Amino acid sequence: MALALALVLVPLALAAVAFALPSERWRPWLLPLGGAARLAMTAAAVSRPDVAALSGWLQLDALGKVLLLLLDVLFFVSALYAPSYLRLRASRDNRALCGCLLAFLGTSALVAQAHHLGLLWVAVEASVLATAPTVYFNRNTRSLEATWKYLLIGSVGIALALLGSFFLAYSAVHGGLGSSLLVEDLVRDAPRLSPAWLHAAFIFLFVGYGTKMGLAPMHTWKPDAYGEAPGLVGTLLAGGLTGCSFLAVLRFFQILQAAGQADFARQMMIAAGLLSMLVAGGFMVRQRDYKRLLAYSSVEHMGILVLGVGIGGGAMFGALLHLLNNGLTKGVLFLSAGNIHRAFNSKLTGDVSGALRRVPASGALFLAGFFAITGAPPFGPFISELTILRAAIRGDHAWVAAGFLVALTVVFLGMGANVLHIVQGEPRADRPATGFRDTALTVGPPLVLLGLVLLLGLYIPPPLQALLDEAASALGPRS
Amino acid sequence: MSRAVDPILVVVLLLNFLLLGTSRLRAVINATAAQGAALGTLLVAVHVETTWHTLLVAAGTVALKGVLIPGMLNKAMRDAAIRREVEPVVGFIPSLLLGGLGTGAALLFARTLPLAPQHVGSLLVSASLSTVLTGFLLLTTRRKAITQVTGYLVLENGVFIMGLLLVEAMPFLVELGALLDLLVAIFVMGIIINHINREFSSMDTAQLTALKEE
Numbered sequence: 121m122a123l124a125l126a127l128v129l130v131p132l133a134l135a136a137v138a139f140a141l142p143s144e145r146w147r148p149w150l151l152p153l154g155g156a157a158r159l160a161m162t163a164a165a166v167s168r169p170d171v172a173a174l175s176g177w178l179q180l181d182a183l184g185k186v187l188l189l190l191l192d193v194l195f196f197v198s199a200l201y202a203p204s205y206l207r208l209r210a211s212r213d214n215r216a217l218c219g220c221l222l223a224f225l226g227t228s229a230l231v232a233q234a235h236h237l238g239l240l241w242v243a244v245e246a247s248v249l250a251t252a253p254t255v256y257f258n259r260n261t262r263s264l265e266a267t268w269k270y271l272l273i274g275s276v277g278i279a280l281a282l283l284g285s286f287f288l289a290y291s292a293v294h295g296g297l298g299s300s301l302l303v304e305d306l307v308r309d310a311p312r313l314s315p316a317w318l319h320a321a322f323i324f325l326f327v328g329y330g331t332k333m334g335l336a337p338m339h340t341w342k343p344d345a346y347g348e349a350p351g352l353v354g355t356l357l358a359g360g361l362t363g364c365s366f367l368a369v370l371r372f373f374q375i376l377q378a379a380g381q382a383d384f385a386r387q388m389m390i391a392a393g394l395l396s397m398l399v400a401g402g403f404m405v406r407q408r409d410y411k412r413l414l415a416y417s418s419v420e421h422m423g424i425l426v427l428g429v430g431i432g433g434g435a436m437f438g439a440l441l442h443l444l445n446n447g448l449t450k451g452v453l454f455l456s457a458g459n460i461h462r463a464f465n466s467k468l469t470g471d472v473s474g475a476l477r478r479v480p481a482s483g484a485l486f487l488a489g490f491f492a493i494t495g496a497p498p499f500g501p502f503i504s505e506l507t508i509l510r511a512a513i514r515g516d517h518a519w520v521a522a523g524f525l526v527a528l529t530v531v532f533l534g535m536g537a538n539v540l541h542i543v544q545g546e547p548r549a550d551r552p553a554t555g556f557r558d559t560a561l562t563v564g565p566p567l568v569l570l571g572l573v574l575l576l577g578l579y580i581p582p583p584l585q586a587l588l589d590e591a592a593s594a595l596g597p598r599s
Numbered sequence: 600m601s602r603a604v605d606p607i608l609v610v611v612l613l614l615n616f617l618l619l620g621t622s623r624l625r626a627v628i629n630a631t632a633a634q635g636a637a638l639g640t641l642l643v644a645v646h647v648e649t650t651w652h653t654l655l656v657a658a659g660t661v662a663l664k665g666v667l668i669p670g671m672l673n674k675a676m677r678d679a680a681i682r683r684e685v686e687p688v689v690g691f692i693p694s695l696l697l698g699g700l701g702t703g704a705a706l707l708f709a710r711t712l713p714l715a716p717q718h719v720g721s722l723l724v725s726a727s728l729s730t731v732l733t734g735f736l737l738l739t740t741r742r743k744a745i746t747q748v749t750g751y752l753v754l755e756n757g758v759f760i761m762g763l764l765l766v767e768a769m770p771f772l773v774e775l776g777a778l779l780d781l782l783v784a785i786f787v788m789g790i791i792i793n794h795i796n797r798e799f800s801s802m803d804t805a806q807l808t809a810l811k812e813e
Binding site: 245249252253256261262264265266267268269271272275276279280282283286287289290293294314316317320343344347348 | 711712713714715727731735738744747751754755757758761762764765784787788791794795804807808809810
């Protein structure tokens with residue numbers, strides 16, 4: 121009981137401290153402190169079967185544990201990056217950034233544990249609102265525009281998700297069920313839910329939470345927000361917050377699955393997944409801004425996640441593994457891209473070349489991150505994408521598999537052209553060195569994340585394998 | 600459910616058309632406020648027995664949607680010294696037509712959804728969808744940040760109407776959570792509007808065009 125609440129409340133308390141603390145210099149250290157505290161609590165929570173509170177409204181099941189592990193590893197490692205980064209940006213006030221990131225850490229645990237549909241909605245909305253001010257960190261017109269779009273499109277998505285939640289609740293009222301909105305009760309009584317309302321509910325929920333994930337065609341806020349936010353924030357948005365919305369989609373998929381209506385949801389998810397991958401690929405080919413490039417990569421990988429769930433069977437496991445792989449690799453990419461941005465003072469691909477010479481470690485990490493995210497062996501995403509592809513072929517989805525491969529190829533080419541231009545060659549003469557150099561604290565965190573991505577590609581520890589299996593089996597039979 | 604429900608919903612629908620057809624920002628904000636207040640009375644009307652709890656939530660709804668948020672928006676409008684929505688992406692007459700078509704489609708779609716016996720014949724579902732659509736239209740086709748925020752409010756009003764089908768099933772906490780979230784969302788948007796105003800000396804989001812694909 122205490123642990124379930126502490127996962128949420130400890131980071132929130134630290135967020136309050138961050139807002140109250142006057143020292144610009146010491147405040148960033150609250151991030152690794154909060155990250156370490158949460159990682160320790162999560163480590164204790166994953167091995168226990170009974171983390172719950174508030175009469176079942178909060179429960180930590182296998183799906184929640186997967187998300188919580190990803191969030192906490194990602195947050196802790198990138199928080200170590202924060203103090204040295206924020207010292208470089210000392211001219212900017214970091215109060216809102218530190219406070220809001222810690223608040224997000226707290227609300228994300230609420231998302232991971234919420235088993236009540238209303239609470240789940242409140243938790244996702246709170247996470248979105250908590251992260252909005254962090255996009256505005258640079259305090260200029262461009263980040264203002266990005267924040268406005270992020271807030272407005274995100275709020276519409278979240279309002280549609282609430283409408284969908286109401287539809288789902290009404291399908292229970294219509295089926296003559298009690299007033300419970302707990303996932304367990306709805307899954308148990310799923311066959312009695314009204315199918316017409318259930319279908320309408322899933323449409324609104326998928327569009328609503330899909331907007332927050334950044335699935336095409338509701339992805340338009342993403343390149344702006346990720347492009348203007350600091351790399352540190354990009355990491356947590358692309359790796360963490362999208363996972364929160366994905367978990368919400370999975371919770372509703374669980375209910376449709378139990379109601380025998382999974383085929384309806386699957387078709388929508390396959391279509392949205394392929395569309396996201398292809399749209400992202402198209403924009404990546406023509407992209408000239410390498411942080412926006414990473415945002416489109418995020419759109420692509422959100423597509424892969426829902427595609428995996430849509431294919432089902434073994435791909436369900438692949439999708440959950442890919443959630444981890446994508447999140448960690450995005451950390452490598454956003455943090456190293458942030459370093460390159462600092463070293464060249466530009467985020468346009470045309471301005472930046474020779475990163476391997478000027479910041480060798482960051483350049484190498486960016487290159488390795490590119491190979492990892494595009495599915496090259498021996499990194500983790502290779503394994504998870506292969507798992508999804510194999511399940512697609514085995515499950516008679518030949519044309520889906522073909523589309524998947526085409527999209528991956530387009531993405532590889534589009535992203536490769538940008539990345540190779542950035543890392544190779546000589547730095548341009550009109551882009552003088554900014555004084556930024558690779559240091560242990562700016563290179564170490566992305567290096568650790570890359571190590572984890574490599575580990576997941578070579579060997580999945582048995583406890584993690586068991587956890588992923590358990591989570592996948594909650595989402596349908598493994599055929 | 601009392602007989603007052605459907606007449607109030609008709610008022611809500613008429614306000615939707617007023618919102619779509621007017622260019623004066625003050626009228627847009629006032630219509631949103633009136634709609635918010637109507638939702639408060641609707642909340643009392645859908646309950647079979649009036650309890651203190653219902654009255655409390657209804658009063659909160661009226662205070663928030665009918666007074667507090669419109670007040671904030673009015674203040675922002677005065678600070679920015681703007682009165683009219685100019686050159687919306689979709690004109691006022693076409694958006695009225697779209698609103699009319701949308702309301703018709705909402706009526707048809709609502710008929711395909713089976714209702715529980717106590718709700719049969721009610722306008723709640725179609726009014727909800729029509730209001731959501733109105734909000735969406737305002738949000739996507741208007742250029743002033745204030746009108747976009749009212750669009751979001753109207754969209755939320757539509758979701759709120761849908762929630763009224765569930766008053767028996769929804770516990771207090773979620774009602775409160777929804778209202779609280781709305782307040783925070785508008786508050787954060789208000790801050791950003793302020794920054795937009797300061798940065799561009801206008802609240803025209805048409806100036807927010809630096810970020811796009813070439």
